[in-house]
Amino acid sequence: MELLLEELSVLVKNIADYSYExxxxxxxxxxxxxxxxxYLNLPEEEIFLFLIKNAGLLHDIGKTKIDIKILNKSEKLIEExxxxxxxxxxxxxxxxxxxxWARSFLSLINYHHERWDGxxxxxxPGNKIPLGAKLLALADAYEAMSSDRPYQESKNLEQSLKELESCSGSQFEPFLVGKFIQLSDKIINQLGKDGVFKIGVHQFK
Structure with missing residues (x-):
């Protein structure tokens, strides 16, 4: 466990050094x-939270291999x-x-940009996307919409949830969108608390 935390910390630091955003x-x-x-009360909760938390932290680590000028471009990207x-x-x-220790959640990272409609x-297609990847996709989309980006202004909670709802059945699994909206107050309440985020008995620093 100590080696895992040490290696994870190095990888996350590499992301922060590349781009704080x-x-x-x-x-x-x-x-x-x-x-x-x-809040979905999934089975094998401890195992799943380990997978989804670390997959979330590292889902965009591949971007550190991409020219930052492309990622920060405010104009529409060309095809290449x-x-x-x-x-x-x-x-x-x-x-x-x-x-x-990362191999158990590589599929979540690999498929976090897959869509329910294929x-x-x-x-x-949606029925072949791992559940964790579907959750990451929703979290990724919500966070992106609610944050300022070079190519867009941030949306408030109501606007972001409305956008997710409009993508239900196409980009996202309808059941998960419904549950995300239903649980949104509890989910979003975990953000921005003194740098320590508590989910039940779990803490994320």
Whole structure:
């Protein structure tokens, strides 16, 4: 466990050193996804929270292999740039494969941009997407909408939830969207508390 925490800390620091914005986004995604998983009362909760929290922290680590100028571009990406950005899940898997403790959640990172309708990065349909990847996708989308980006202004909670609802059945699994909206107050309440985020008995720093 001590080695795991040490290696995880180094990887997260690498993300922060590359881009503080990606680090903050990753931290928030981890908190949102783990909180969502906790309030869904999933079986084998301890194991699943370990997977989803660490997958959330590291889901965008592949972006550290992409030119930051592309990631920070305020104009619409050209086709070649978009192809590069879409490689970040597989790049993340390549970075994390040497770590035995990460192998159990590599599929979550690899598939976090898949869509319920099968029109995601790899064209994987919803019934074949791991549950953890679906939760990450929702957390990722919500966090991105609620944060200022070079290409968009942030949305408030109501606007973000309305956007998620509009994507129910296409980008996201309808059942999970409904549960996210139902639990949104509890989920979002975990963000921004003195740098320590509590989910039940779990803490994320």
């Amino acid at each position: 990606i680090y903050q986004h990753s931290l928030n995604v981890a908190i949102i996804a783990a909180s969502f998983a906790y 740039e978009w192809k590069i950005v879409k490689k970040h899940p597989v790049l993340g898997v390549e970075i994390l494969t040497p770590y035995p 029109n995601g990065y790899y064209g994987v």
